Structures are given as structure tokens and as C-alpha cells.
Amino acid sequence: MPAQIPDELGGHMADFMQHMASEKRHSPRTCDSYQQDLQRLAIWLMEQGSTQWCAVSGHDLRRYVANLSRQGLSGRSIARHLSAVRRFYQYLLREGFAKDNPALDIRAPKSSRRLPRVADVDQVNSLLDAAPDEPLEVRDRCMFELMYSSGLRLAELASLDVNSVDCKAGEARVVGKGGKTRLLPVGRKALDAISQWLPVRAGLAPETEPALFVSRRGDRISHRSVQARLSRWGIVKGADQKLHPHMLRHSFASHMLESSGDLRAVQELLGHADIATTQVYTHLDFQHLARVYDQSHPRARRRSSRGRDDQNAGQEGNT
Template sequence: MSDSPAAPLPDALSQPIAAFIRHLASEKRHSPRTCDSYQRDLLRLAGWMFERNLGRWQGLTNHELRRYVATLSRDGLAGRSIARHLSATRRFYQFLLREKLASDNPALDIRAPKSGRPLPKVADVDQLNHLLDSQPDDPLEIRDLCMFELMYSSGLRLAELAGLDLHRIDLKGGEVRVLGKGSKERLLPVGSKALAALRAWLPHRASLASDGEPALFVSQRGQRLSHRSIQARLNRWGIIHGADQRLHPHLLRHSFASHMLESSGDLRAVQELLGHADIATTQVYTHLDFQHLARVYDQSHPRARRGGYHGNTTEDDSPSR
């Protein structure tokens, strides 16, 4: 199957794509390269639909879209490429719903087939940047992005995030005070991206929160978000923005710990940040490969360095021949 339709598409298929691309360029300020990628993927889908006499976007069902995904897989596309196609389709249908050109989003619960390189148990930095750099479209998504930025920024547990109250955030100092397991309190730094997300969320929180509600993160009804709601919203974020594995709160905490360890090598500091009573618990987050560990060992241990202790050597130090 080619990347673009062989025959001209009917206006009912082509014009909504053109309107969506204009929306991405003007309202969302996406780059020309990103717009081209969306357009190419959607034209490929439109060509497939046209070949099967599906002449309107309203007519694309969940079942038909699954057939299209199977076709992409048979054509040799990797799981990540198919995930990109599905992400483009989801975003497109969000636009169609807004414009009242569709009544549902057929791509919402479809996942790409697993590829040879699925999202690892610890997401790498580029993958998380892609997911967290996605722009929210409404106040609830602004809240969601804020939650996920804060979890990854400070390594919070799900219960710690859900239990956060407004007064425990110090925007000026860049800190958050959380209540961990065993009612132990710890003070954690908050990164610049998470602080920016908090500043974006707080005005919306003020308009949503019920009178007297202390929770930092509230639902559309103004009450504290439940654990299950946070899990569901994170999973939804991953689906909408093209993750090829279910996103869950522990993945963000897990990635925080691993990335901190990979950058600093300071197990004790990460133990304190995570609130672990036993350092053995922290060690399960180490995903440093053996070559990295060997390199740190060679550079750090005085009797492991090549040539001994790296002190001054003389001919008398060498073994006799």
C-alpha cells in the first residue's frame, strides 16, 4: 500500500484533513515537519478508506480501523510507526468531534501491535519527553499533564500524589512536602517543567475545586481525584499520545529513580528521594548496564584502575624480568 492515494480523494475525505492541518499549524503552532507527518499518515488512511468505498470519516468504525492496522502490519510497518499512525488518527478525530464532523473516535481503544523495540519497563528520557511535551487541549488535560510532570519530577508514589494538598506545594522554593509510607514526611525538589505545569494548572483548580477542598488535584466535580482516576487518566494520556505500552504511575516513579541513578550514581540520595527505609528496596530501580557499572568501577576503585592506584610509578615498581 502506498503512502498516499493513487486517485484523487473525494472532498468529504480530503477537506477535513486540510482543515485539521491548518488547525495544527495555526492554533497548535506545530512545526511544518510535524504537520507534514500528520498529513501523510492521514492521507494514507484516507486512500485505504477510498479503496474500500468508505467515503466519509463518519463511516470509519472501530472494526474497520482495526483492519487498517492489520494492513499496516502486513505491509511491514513496525509497531512504533503504527502507533504514530494511530496517534495521528486519534488527534484527527478529536478535531472532527469538536467540529461536529464525527460522533465518536474509533481509534481511542486501539493499540499498535508490539514491535521488536517496545516501550521498556523504564521509559528512556526521549520517550518521556515526547509524552510530556504533548500539549493539553482542555483544563482536565492541563491537570493531567501537571500530575504526570510532578510524579516524574519528584518520584512520587500514586498515594502520595493523590494525597497532596494545595498548601504542601512551594512554588517559590520549588519544593513539595509529601506524606509517604508510615506517615513519614519528606521534602522534595520540584523541577522547572513541573513548576511550569503547576502554574498552568492552579488557575483552573481554583475554578473547579469545591469550597474548602484542600486537594491539589481535583476532579471536574471539584473533589479530590481517586487513585483509580489518576491511573485511568495516565493510561488515557499514553493512548492518545502514542505510547506503545500502558502507562501507569509506577512507570514514572520507576523511570525517575533509574534516570537519577544513571546520571548521579548516588544510591543513597535516590533512596532518600524515594522515601525507602531500606536501601535494598532502592536497588531494584537500578537498570544500569554492566558496561556502565564496569566503567564506574574502573574509574572509582583505587585498586581497579588500569596501572594500579594511578600514583607515580617507577621502574622499581615493575616486576623483575
């Protein structure tokens, strides 16, 4: 706990983090996120002259939200902050350290929904069809094929073990958010990539290492290494935009939805608890359709200038 936070605030925070880790069994990453959000609020309260959680009111939290907004935080980030505060006060209420939950009726300001960036089908095919130039690129292509084939999150990919994938059945058993397990289909190209990677992996990893994807040292590959290798792959293989792991997941979802139109199936494949999370891809698909419409429909084409309009009008009159 940072030294500048007094025990009156820091002590309850430390107990709450212990509760989140041991009783609720949240991941270290989730616990770190909660701790950072609560520390930020605690520091702000100290600046306002308050050192007691039980003295915080709804009015105080509204001022805090306004402060976060002035600092440039998005509505989504502020909503995450408020979620952490609500959970914290639920704990304080349970333990008898607070009389109410001042965050219950506080809402984050709305912000425009940012649509995920995706690569088009031709670009993905071009990148994944590129031949590896060295052994670790065999691994890299296998990782990216599998990520795009099954819509995996970065953490899901890195946590795969060799026995997580049944190549004969064409299936992968994946542990997603909240420790939930789902069984996913694996495409032919990804299965081919796995069959090419396994002999290379055998020369790197000791027999006791369960991880499917390993580093040059033979241990499980880190999230940061996957990110760096995908970025490198895009540069070396000629991508026209910077690649990151979630882009492959977004591309999987968008391409699946565009081809099938089955939103519920895409939700299951992605492991989304709420279908509203999956619906962002319907907006993405509509944007694609709208661009095609604008470029193709004779009564919808947009002109860049009045002169161009007149020129085109004259041409249309001659046809």
C-alpha cells in the same frame, strides 16, 4: 468476616484487625491486606480440619506455603502472607492465645527478581511535552510532570494539598508510607505545569477543598482516576507502551541513578526505608549498559545466524 469461618478462628482475627487499626494505626489498605491473607490461611486450615490457631504448627505452615506456591503465587507474595501470619501470632502470644509463633522459621521460596519497567528519557520528554487539548488534560499533565519530577508514589500524589507545594522554594512536602513526611525538590517543568493548572483548578474546586488535584466534580481525585487518566494520556499522546503511575516513579529513579550514580540520594528521594529496595535500579541501569555493550563492542555483537556471521566476517576482512 466471611460466614464460613467459625468463631474459633474468626474471633481472634477480628480482634487482631482492631488492634492493627486502633493501636498500631495502620492504614485501611494495610489492614485489608492483612485480613485477606489471614482469611486465606483460615479457610485452608478449615479444609485441613483445623479450627484452632493454637494448634497450628510449623509443619502446617510449610504445607500451606507449598500450597500457595502450587497455586502460582510468587515468592514475594508468599513472603507477604508469612509476614502477616508472623504479626498475627505475635499478637496471639501477647494475648495468651498461643504458646509459640509457628511462622518464625518459615521462609518463602525464592523467585527471580522482576525489574521495574521504565520509559526512556526521550519517551518521557515526548509525552510530557505534548500539549493539553482540554482543561482536564492541563491537570493530567501537571500530575504526571510532578510524579516524574519528584518520584512520587500514586498515593503520595493523590494526597497532596495546595499548600503541600511551595512554588517559590521549588519544594513539595509529601506524606509517604507509614505516615513519614519528606521534603522533595520540584523541577522547573513541574512548577510551570502547576502554575498552569491552578487557574483551571479554581474553576472546579470549592474554596474549602484542600486537594491540589481534583476531579471534574471538584473533590480530591481518586487513585483509580489517576491510573485511568495516565493510561488515556499514553494512548492519546502516542506512547509505545501502556503507562501506569509507578512507571513514572521507576523512570525517575532509573534516570536519576543513571545520571548521578548516587544511590543514597535516590533512596532518600524515593522514601525507601531500606537501601536494598533502591538497589533494584542498579540492576536496571546495568541492563541498559549491557545492551549498549552488546550492540556496540565489536567483540561482543551477537549474530542471529551462522550465515550472517560469515557474511559479516567477509565484510570485516575487506575493511
